[in-house]
Amino acid sequence: MTAFACPLGNGSGSREDLGARTARSALTDSESTVEELLDWLALCRERAAARIRRVPLGELDGWGFDPETGNLSHDSGRFFSVEGLEVHTDHHARGTWRQPIINQSDIAVLGVLAKEFDGVLHFLMQAKLEPGNVNAIQLSPTVQATSSNYGRAHHGSATPCVEYFTDPGRARVLTDALQSEQGTWFLHKRNRNVIVETSEEVEVRDNFRWLTLGQIHALLRVPNVVNMDARTVLGALPFAPAANPSARLRTTDERFGRALRRSLGVGEAADPARMTEILSWITRQRSRHVLVTRPVPLREVHDWSLGPRGLTHRHGRYFDVVGVTVTAEGREVSSWSQPLLRPCGTGVNALLVREFDGIVHVLVRITVEPGYRETVELGPTVQFRPHDHAHLPASRWPRFHDVVSSASGTVHYDVVQSEEGGRFHHALNRYLVVEVGAEFPTSVPEDFAWLTLGQLVALQRHSNYLNIEARSLVCCLQTLW
Amino acid sequence: MTAFACPLGNGSGSREDLGARTARSALTDSESTVEELLDWLALCRERAAARIRRVPLGELDGWGFDPETGNLSHDSGRFFSVEGLEVHTDHHARGTWRQPIINQSDIAVLGVLAKEFDGVLHFLMQAKLEPGNVNAIQLSPTVQATSSNYGRAHHGSATPCVEYFTDPGRARVLTDALQSEQGTWFLHKRNRNVIVETSEEVEVRDNFRWLTLGQIHALLRVPNVVNMDARTVLGALPFAPAANPSARLRTTDERFGRALRRSLGVGEAADPARMTEILSWITRQRSRHVLVTRPVPLREVHDWSLGPRGLTHRHGRYFDVVGVTVTAEGREVSSWSQPLLRPCGTGVNALLVREFDGIVHVLVRITVEPGYRETVELGPTVQFRPHDHAHLPASRWPRFHDVVSSASGTVHYDVVQSEEGGRFHHALNRYLVVEVGAEFPTSVPEDFAWLTLGQLVALQRHSNYLNIEARSLVCCLQTLW
Numbered sequence: 001m002t003a004f005a006c007p008l009g010n011g012s013g014s015r016e017d018l019g020a021r022t023a024r025s026a027l028t029d030s031e032s033t034v035e036e037l038l039d040w041l042a043l044c045r046e047r048a049a050a051r052i053r054r055v056p057l058g059e060l061d062g063w064g065f066d067p068e069t070g071n072l073s074h075d076s077g078r079f080f081s082v083e084g085l086e087v088h089t090d091h092h093a094r095g096t097w098r099q100p101i102i103n104q105s106d107i108a109v110l111g112v113l114a115k116e117f118d119g120v121l122h123f124l125m126q127a128k129l130e131p132g133n134v135n136a137i138q139l140s141p142t143v144q145a146t147s148s149n150y151g152r153a154h155h156g157s158a159t160p161c162v163e164y165f166t167d168p169g170r171a172r173v174l175t176d177a178l179q180s181e182q183g184t185w186f187l188h189k190r191n192r193n194v195i196v197e198t199s200e201e202v203e204v205r206d207n208f209r210w211l212t213l214g215q216i217h218a219l220l221r222v223p224n225v226v227n228m229d230a231r232t233v234l235g236a237l238p239f240a241p242a243a244n245p246s247a248r249l250r251t252t253d254e255r256f257g258r259a260l261r262r263s264l265g266v267g268e269a270a271d272p273a274r275m276t277e278i279l280s281w282i283t284r285q286r287s288r289h290v291l292v293t294r295p296v297p298l299r300e301v302h303d304w305s306l307g308p309r310g311l312t313h314r315h316g317r318y319f320d321v322v323g324v325t326v327t328a329e330g331r332e333v334s335s336w337s338q339p340l341l342r343p344c345g346t347g348v349n350a351l352l353v354r355e356f357d358g359i360v361h362v363l364v365r366i367t368v369e370p371g372y373r374e375t376v377e378l379g380p381t382v383q384f385r386p387h388d389h390a391h392l393p394a395s396r397w398p399r400f401h402d403v404v405s406s407a408s409g410t411v412h413y414d415v416v417q418s419e420e421g422g423r424f425h426h427a428l429n430r431y432l433v434v435e436v437g438a439e440f441p442t443s444v445p446e447d448f449a450w451l452t453l454g455q456l457v458a459l460q461r462h463s464n465y466l467n468i469e470a471r472s473l474v475c476c477l478q479t480l481w
Numbered sequence: 482m483t484a485f486a487c488p489l490g491n492g493s494g495s496r497e498d499l500g501a502r503t504a505r506s507a508l509t510d511s512e513s514t515v516e517e518l519l520d521w522l523a524l525c526r527e528r529a530a531a532r533i534r535r536v537p538l539g540e541l542d543g544w545g546f547d548p549e550t551g552n553l554s555h556d557s558g559r560f561f562s563v564e565g566l567e568v569h570t571d572h573h574a575r576g577t578w579r580q581p582i583i584n585q586s587d588i589a590v591l592g593v594l595a596k597e598f599d600g601v602l603h604f605l606m607q608a609k610l611e612p613g614n615v616n617a618i619q620l621s622p623t624v625q626a627t628s629s630n631y632g633r634a635h636h637g638s639a640t641p642c643v644e645y646f647t648d649p650g651r652a653r654v655l656t657d658a659l660q661s662e663q664g665t666w667f668l669h670k671r672n673r674n675v676i677v678e679t680s681e682e683v684e685v686r687d688n689f690r691w692l693t694l695g696q697i698h699a700l701l702r703v704p705n706v707v708n709m710d711a712r713t714v715l716g717a718l719p720f721a722p723a724a725n726p727s728a729r730l731r732t733t734d735e736r737f738g739r740a741l742r743r744s745l746g747v748g749e750a751a752d753p754a755r756m757t758e759i760l761s762w763i764t765r766q767r768s769r770h771v772l773v774t775r776p777v778p779l780r781e782v783h784d785w786s787l788g789p790r791g792l793t794h795r796h797g798r799y800f801d802v803v804g805v806t807v808t809a810e811g812r813e814v815s816s817w818s819q820p821l822l823r824p825c826g827t828g829v830n831a832l833l834v835r836e837f838d839g840i841v842h843v844l845v846r847i848t849v850e851p852g853y854r855e856t857v858e859l860g861p862t863v864q865f866r867p868h869d870h871a872h873l874p875a876s877r878w879p880r881f882h883d884v885v886s887s888a889s890g891t892v893h894y895d896v897v898q899s900e901e902g903g904r905f906h907h908a909l910n911r912y913l914v915v916e917v918g919a920e921f922p923t924s925v926p927e928d929f930a931w932l933t934l935g936q937l938v939a940l941q942r943h944s945n946y947l948n949i950e951a952r953s954l955v956c957c958l959q960t961l962w
Binding site (some may be wrong): 018103107109166168173174175176177178192194268269273276277279280281283284286289291373374446461462463464 | 499586588590647649654655656657659673733748749754757758760761762764765767768773854855927939942943944945
């Protein structure tokens with residue numbers, strides 16, 4: 001059908017089911033061990049020789065506060081700005097408040113280039129420097145750039161490989177959707193989460209490596225190595241669990257691994273009526289909840305003020321906005337200044353999971369965040385920052401947080417990972433997958449629902465169903481089969 | 482799985498494939514002919530005894546202009562308001578302009594209740610009065626009400642049957658998604674398009690009738706009978722074309738009917754890789770196009786001004802905002818006043834279709850409209866109002882409009898239908914399905930793509946893919962098989 005469907009790319013490449021191909025890639029370690037890959041990242045870190053220094057917001061080169069509104073933006077009008085937002089909602093932190101928020105209308109390409117070597121899918125990953133990373137360099141998608149970047153707004157060098165994602169028909173699309181990012185920090189932000197496959201020769205530069213999913217999954221057991229963008233892009237890949245039932249399992253828990261494989265197999269095709277119910281549940285929640293926002297001048301966000309530490313909340317809660325200057329080799333430009341949002345304390349993003357009839361089900365929760373376009377997205381079972389809740393009575397803490405903190409279930413995954421270092425400063429979250437047993441209530445409040453992993457992957461084909469924390473956790477969960 | 486999936490409704494009802502059930506309903510005429518149904522609508526019209534009168538906007542009871550902004554809204558702050566919007570886009574009518582727009586944050590339920598009688602799905606339809614209808618009463622969904630209505634903001638009587646759509650688990654969901662409406666007239670509007678099936682006894686009031694899809698399809702061949710909401714809700718139903726290959730065809734053209742049935746069968750399940758390409762094409766268009774809007778006071782929309790005819794454009798283009806008062810029996814309240822948007826002239830919404838390998842493909846076009854939440858939705862091949870283009874050279878008229886006006890193809894459908902009479906005054910569009918032959922170019926500009934009917938139905942499971950004009954046409958197209 002491609003001849004008359006011109007704008008829709010070419011159909012070249014293997015006709016084998018994508019799920020089976022990703023499963024094979026996840027079972028292949030290729031030549032390098034985790035230790036060798038961590039050594040390579042350390043070498044890239046050394047080569048980059050990055051110097052990252054905190055500076056007052058008023059001293060950021062090229063950035064300034066608007067004399068009228070107090071909004072913080074770049075002199076060129078590009079990249080992003082920090083503005084004020086008034087929020088009214090009936091959910092979670094119900095009520096009306098004002099807060100600073102990052103406004104970035106530019107849609108970034110978060111693109112991973114894939115290619116088969118010896119019949120196994122490999123993914124071209126980049127050791128990328130971001131000023132907000134705790135360890136400067138993390139493993140990132142092939143391309144992670146806004147059009148300001150790849151359109152060279154800051155006069156840097158061209159973004160390698162971007163043409164595979166922007167030229168229609170250049171490569172075969174495996175997955176491609178606009179997705180939201182942190183809704184309390186970003187206003188209406190969305191990025192293109194895309195994976196394409198090529199059969200062309202690709203020039204592999206310094207700081208780039210072809211890795212199998214098996215290698216990437218192994219690196220996901222180590223804190224702060226696989227960056228946020230790589231996690232959420234790769235988490236959208238479908239798996240065919242039945243591809244090789246006799247293959248060894250990655251998890252130490254054989255029973256859980258098998259129940260997880262079955263969960264991957266229960267998606268839209270296996271049970272369309274159930275998917276209709278899930279979509280209807282989301283539609284009803286979207287109809288029911290209120291989220292009204294309006295832009296306000298940053299100077300009229302009265303709970304935040306500008307001081308030597310940056311823009312901070314009067315009780316030291318939520319986040320600060322701080323400034324950094326960066327000097328480095330091998331990035332688009334070798335030195336620049338920018339603001340970063342610095343969250344207060346480490347967050348918790350936890351999925352409670354449970355086996356029903358031998359199939360792992362994941363307990364997701366409706367979330368409403370100020371920056372969402374569609375009012376409601378699905379988040380982890382528990383998503384919160386303990387620091388911001390310390391002043392509240394236990395009754396105001398999120399439902400089921402006690403199950404996570406008491407570790408009364410079986411902890412299958414518990415690793416600290418980083419959020420996007422290009423916008424956030426040392427933003428760390430503890431990601432957990434905790435299995436609960438038969439004593440856990442099966443019937444849950446209307447905000448919650450039990451979904452299979454196959455259903456979560458099906459939802460990720462479309463925008464605005466899973467929030468970024470849930471998408472990250474789907475990627476972590478896929479490492480356990 | 483329903484026991485542990487509490488919020489997700491009950492799974493009662495037939496386990497037979499929904500597509501097969503809708504196909505059977507479409508092939509069943511039940512007891513009443515088109516003439517009898519039109520007589521019944523005429524009787525309802527007579528009973529309603531509606532008096533609809535144009536009045537100046539300043540004399541609308543309960544409505545007023547804000548002294549500061551000039552925005553027109555209801556004293557209660559509910560229902561909707563008419564505000565100003567500044568628009569900047571790079572698509573179609575590229576450039577920057579200001580216009581009035583309807584702002585209604587309330588999400589309406591557009592709900593059709595279904596039930597099997599003698600093994601055939603029937604749909605409970607309502608003869609509903611709307612003040613903007615050319616013929617006062619049209620065939621509408623079972624429930625067509627905003628929460629202002631069914632929450633009784635105007636102190637009317639309760640909305641019949643609304644509980645089937647609002648109470649979780651009360652009925653079995655067949656389809657349920659939030660969808661946009663006219664993006665040049667509504668800001669970020671979305672309504673819940675939902676069909677549920679019950680096995681309960683349902684009280685059928687005056688003005689309500691159980692109809693088969695076959696009966697509704699027959700009424701769709703008559704102008705201005707099946708209202709906009711009924712068309713877009715019912716158009717989301719899947720069909721199983723192979724259910725009864727020997728059944729008689731509705732269309733007079735056997736070849737076309739068969740090619741259309743095959744097109745219904747080519748959806749997501751039949752070719753997932755093709756659906757990935759389609760989703761990627763939409764994602765790329767969303768990334769590429771610019772749509773920036775900001776609210777402005779209505780009094781600062783300088784091309785429109787208030788006169789005896791209402792709020793009108795200085796060249797008499799696009800639309801007016803007018804006032805009406807209504808007195809009637811049998812609606813929520815028996816008399817009220819409200820503003821309506823009155824478009825200038827009759828619009829054209831046309832789908833060009835073509836057979837490839839015995840399968841009908843539909844040529845859809847990327848549209849960008851000011852009120853869209855996701856920048857881009859898919860529209861008909863040609864969607865425009867000739868009146869608003871009369872002053873422009875032919876080169877500025879939409880691509881392929883000449884194919885429609887010259888009728889160089891085979892016209893399978895050509896009926897004038899109405900848009901929503903609760904917000905628009907005599908808003909008429911000519912809906913066309915025109916089949917083009919082998920001389921038509923297969924390769925089309927990047928804004929266009931050839932999709933099957935099965936793919937269009939699959940996209941309608943989710944929000945913001947198909948615009949309201951395209952969804953209406955999908956419903957019209959389904960009458961032709």
